Amino acid sequence: MSMEEFNMQIYSCSRCRLWQGAKHGVPGEGPLNAKVMLVGQNPGADEDELGRPFVGRAGRFLTKMLTEHGIKREDLFITNIVKHVSPQNRKPFTDEVAACLPYLTAQISFIKPKIIVLLGASAKEAPRVEGIEYIQIIHPSAAMRFTNMREKFRLQIADLSKRIQQTSK
Numbered sequence: 001m002s003m004e005e006f007n008m009q010i011y012s013c014s015r016c017r018l019w020q021g022a023k024h025g026v027p028g029e030g031p032l033n034a035k036v037m038l039v040g041q042n043p044g045a046d047e048d049e050l051g052r053p054f055v056g057r058a059g060r061f062l063t064k065m066l067t068e069h070g071i072k073r074e075d076l077f078i079t080n081i082v083k084h085v086s087p088q089n090r091k092p093f094t095d096e097v098a099a100c101l102p103y104l105t106a107q108i109s110f111i112k113p114k115i116i117v118l119l120g121a122s123a124k125e126a127p128r129v130e131g132i133e134y135i136q137i138i139h140p141s142a143a144m145r146f147t148n149m150r151e152k153f154r155l156q157i158a159d160l161s162k163r164i165q166q167t168s169k
Ligand code: SF4
Pocket: 010, 013, 014, 015, 016, 017, 018, 019, 025, 082, 083, 084, 096, 099, 100
């Protein structure tokens, strides 16, 4: 199955209730041979509008931080635990996460990243695969809002940049 066909499954998915309030499914984007995968919690309003991950304020902040540390956003595969926006951007329910995780599992097995970066606590739900290094960092929306977290986030991105350079694909 091609990635386009895979994404079509997400666009027409009704395995959980989240599709009902969404304009677009947001499968994720990036090279299919990406060394690094970024995983967030769920698409927000801007992502729902455009059908692309991390394109709102937090996404722009993330992209800026990555760029400042020599990481090209276009080299990463960026996605979320669930692929449709949730009402009022609430945390996805356990059954919604469970329904959607097979998509992320499939993306991981297709892309075979060396590193998976978990953005925020909810991304901890990402399936664990032997041989992949998992790096947990602060969610960019929290880092953007809270000054005390911003510096820590900057250091985490700096560490990630070093780790990427040390890792071959
Ligand atoms: S969030 Fe995931 S499981 Fe739920 S409808 Fe969307 S694609 Fe399907």
